Amino acid sequence: MADAKREIERKYESDDSGLPDLTGVGGVAAVLDKGLMELDATYYDTADQRLAGAGLTLRRRTGGSDAGWHLKFPVAPGVRDEIRAPLSDTVPEEIAALVRSRVRDAELVPLVRLRSARDVRHLVDADGALLAEASVDAVTAERIGGRAAAAQWTEIEVELADEGDPAFLDQVEKRLRKAGVRPSKSPSKLARALEQTEEHRRKGRRSRKSREKGGPAAPETAGEHVLAYLRVQRDVLVELDPAVRRDVPDSVHRMRVATRRARSTLRSFRSVLDRTVTDPIGAELKWLAGELGLDRDQEVMAERLTAALDALPPDLVAGPVHERLSTWAEARHGGAHSRLTEVLDSRRYLTLLDTLDGLLAAPPLRKAAAKQPDQVLTKAMDKDLATLSALVEQAIDVPPGGERDVAVHEARKKAKRTRYASEAAAPALGKPARSLTRAMKSLTTLLGEHQDSVMTRRTLRELSAGAHAAGENAFTYGVLYGREEALAVRAEAELPGLWKEIRTPAAG
Numbered sequence: 001m002a003d004a005k006r007e008i009e010r011k012y013e014s015d016d017s018g019l020p021d022l023t024g025v026g027g028v029a030a031v032l033d034k035g036l037m038e039l040d041a042t043y044y045d046t047a048d049q050r051l052a053g054a055g056l057t058l059r060r061r062t063g064g065s066d067a068g069w070h071l072k073f074p075v076a077p078g079v080r081d082e083i084r085a086p087l088s089d090t091v092p093e094e095i096a097a098l099v100r101s102r103v104r105d106a107e108l109v110p111l112v113r114l115r116s117a118r119d120v121r122h123l124v125d126a127d128g129a130l131l132a133e134a135s136v137d138a139v140t141a142e143r144i145g146g147r148a149a150a151a152q153w154t155e156i157e158v159e160l161a162d163e164g165d166p167a168f169l170d171q172v173e174k175r176l177r178k179a180g181v182r183p184s185k186s187p188s189k190l191a192r193a194l195e196q197t198e199e200h201r202r203k204g205r206r207s208r209k210s211r212e213k214g215g216p217a218a219p220e221t222a223g224e225h226v227l228a229y230l231r232v233q234r235d236v237l238v239e240l241d242p243a244v245r246r247d248v249p250d251s252v253h254r255m256r257v258a259t260r261r262a263r264s265t266l267r268s269f270r271s272v273l274d275r276t277v278t279d280p281i282g283a284e285l286k287w288l289a290g291e292l293g294l295d296r297d298q299e300v301m302a303e304r305l306t307a308a309l310d311a312l313p314p315d316l317v318a319g320p321v322h323e324r325l326s327t328w329a330e331a332r333h334g335g336a337h338s339r340l341t342e343v344l345d346s347r348r349y350l351t352l353l354d355t356l357d358g359l360l361a362a363p364p365l366r367k368a369a370a371k372q373p374d375q376v377l378t379k380a381m382d383k384d385l386a387t388l389s390a391l392v393e394q395a396i397d398v399p400p401g402g403e404r405d406v407a408v409h410e411a412r413k414k415a416k417r418t419r420y421a422s423e424a425a426a427p428a429l430g431k432p433a434r435s436l437t438r439a440m441k442s443l444t445t446l447l448g449e450h451q452d453s454v455m456t457r458r459t460l461r462e463l464s465a466g467a468h469a470a471g472e473n474a475f476t477y478g479v480l481y482g483r484e485e486a487l488a489v490r491a492e493a494e495l496p497g498l499w500k501e502i503r504t505p506a507a508g
Contacts, residue, residue: 004246007072007082009159010169011184012176019121019136019156020179026171027125031134034120039063041114042144043190044091046106054102054239057190058095062087064118071095073242074187078169083246097345101241104350110144112193123172130161131168141193151196155184219427222376223369226269227360229424233262234356241344244292247337252299256292259285261420262356268380268421274364281359284352291343294336301459302329304452308480319473324463373428381425381436384418392443392499400492405454408492412447415440439502446491446498453488457481 022028041061045051051058055074061067069085069092085092091108099108117138123131135157143149158172173183186192219225236258243251263285266278305325309317343349363369368376391414395407419440426433464477 003084005082005084005162006075007080007159008078008164008166008169009157010078010173011186011188012156012158012181013184014136014154014156014181016154017179018119019134020176020181022121022123022134022172022175025123025175026131026168028123028131029126030124032122032124034122034133037064037116037118037120039114039116039118041116042110043112043114043193044108045111046103047109048106049111049194050102050106051099052111052190052194055187056099056102057188058091058099058108059114059190060087060091069095071098072188077187097245097341098242100345100350101238101353104354112190113142113144114189114193115140115142116189131164132158132160132172134158134172137189139189139193141189141196143193143197149197151193153192153196155189155192156181219373221369222269222371222373222428223272223363223365225373225377225428226265226272226369226424227363228427230262230265230356231360233258233265234353234360237262237356238353245341245344252292252296252340256289256296259289259292260416261423263289264417264420265424268384268417269377269424271368271376271380272366273369274366277359277364281352281355284348284355288343288349288352291340294339297455298329298332298336300452301456302332304456305329305459305480308456308483309476312476312479316476316479318475319467321467321476324467324472328463373425377421377425377428377433381418381421381433384414384421385436388414388418389503392495396496396499400489404492405450405488408447408450408495409454412444412451415443415447419444443498443502446494450488450491453484453491456484457488460484 022031039061040063041059044058044060057070057072059070061070066084068087071083072080073083074080083095083098085095096103096108119136121134123134125131136154137157138154139152141151156176158169158176160166160169184192186195219228237255240251240255240258244255263282266273266275266282266285270278302325306329309321309325388411391407391411395404395411398404398407419437422433422436422440426437460477460481464474464481467474467477
């Protein structure tokens with residue numbers, strides 16, 4: 001079974017002088033010699049190095065205290081999340097699943113072998129508590145397969161102890177710099193190994209030449225702006241896939257938003273991209289958003305009900321309401337997450353990712369895509385805004401009740417689409433698009449509160465029926481229902497005024 005650990009470390013260039021004395025730095029009372037470790041790690045990747053290109057490392061390592069499979073995700077400079085699994089001959093399934101959104105159908109193969117002689121020191125405080133582990137690594141790197149190329153170097157690595165203060169590493173670095181030790185130019189041993197092999201140096205020279213020529217040009221045409229926004233959403237989907245599988249808080253929500261943004265972009269900018277190609281992709285994005293929603297909606301509902309219940313005075317809480325709510329939330333979440341993991345492993349989902357890659361590589365551009373963005377993107381936003389206006393006016397005019405609930409929900413969905421269109425247009429159109437984005441955020445927040453109330457009341461009826469059937473007091477569910485109903489009425493009352501504020505600048 002894989003487990004996770006946040007790793008905070010810094011790497012430095014080293015020469016024959018080794019590790020300077022760090023006694024007295026940031027509360028270091030002693031530097032304990034922990035001996036020499038022999039580490040042997042084989043790094044895996046696809047033949048075209050998709051993991052390395054994204055800053056991920058996957059290795060099988062023997063020796064030391066943590067032999068096994070290690071998958072590392074970059075979080076920030078010097079910070080990585082490390083997923084560990086027990087030692088085995090092949091890549092464990094729980095590890096392979098976490099890189100599937102990048103690897104797809106490609107094979108993970110041995111890429112580089114790193115053998116390190118690690119001289120370990122523990123930096124401890126006056127109570128003997130570990131502050132950090134410092135080591136001097138003598139590394140030999142060998143490319144596997146093809147033209148075997150090798151490299152050797154020595155580096156210093158300082159890893160913060162669990163729950164340690166990152167500021168401690170700043171103090172250590174200050175002492176190291178004073179001793180002439182400089183930070184490593186490579187973010188990882190694997191990156192350095194690849195840089196120092198002959199084959200990779202040739203690739204690196206080509207990459208540097210590309211960067212010297214300016215790299216990817218800034219978007220200029222309407223089509224380039226739309227594709228740039230789509231590319232960001234595709235990248236977010238791929239990057240969040242492992243977090244969703246690991247059940248990281250808020251990851252499902254963010255992935256669902258990226259899916260909706262991508263779909264809305266395809267729908268809003270049909271004058272830019274051929275809908276005969278993009279409509280089927282939009283349908284698949286709608287499917288994925290729906291699957292993500294099963295887990296996300298459950299998460300939102302549980303948080304909302306828990307907060308509402310906690311806010312009630314104790315004398316309004318009758319019966320085992322907390323227990324029933326907790327049991328309901330855990331059962332629903334477990335089932336929803338299991339279902340979502342199956343979706344992310346499905347051929348349909350992986351095909352969707354491949355299709356998005358293909359769309360961005362060979363976009364089905366229409367004539368308007370080559371035009372300047374001002375007119376094309378503004379026209380698309382205006383069209384979305386006009387449709388939204390009709391839906392909001394309908395929601396205001398319909399009498400309170402189920403029909404109004406449906407009308408408000410439809411207006412909310414269109415407001416989101418208008419918001420995403422303005423986000424995509426903002427780099428080209430500037431202030432007008434940013435102003436519309438802010439206005440749509442306010443509108444979707446209000447309409448979202450209304451929709452959350454509708455769904456919460458539906459859930460409360462379900463929970464109340466279960467409590468009643470079990471012979472429990474259902475009074476508290478009625479109290480919560482009444483409060484939710486009042487929230488919906490308040491949102492409906494605020495809608496005309498907010499819409500007037502939004503439409504007045506737009507009309508002007």
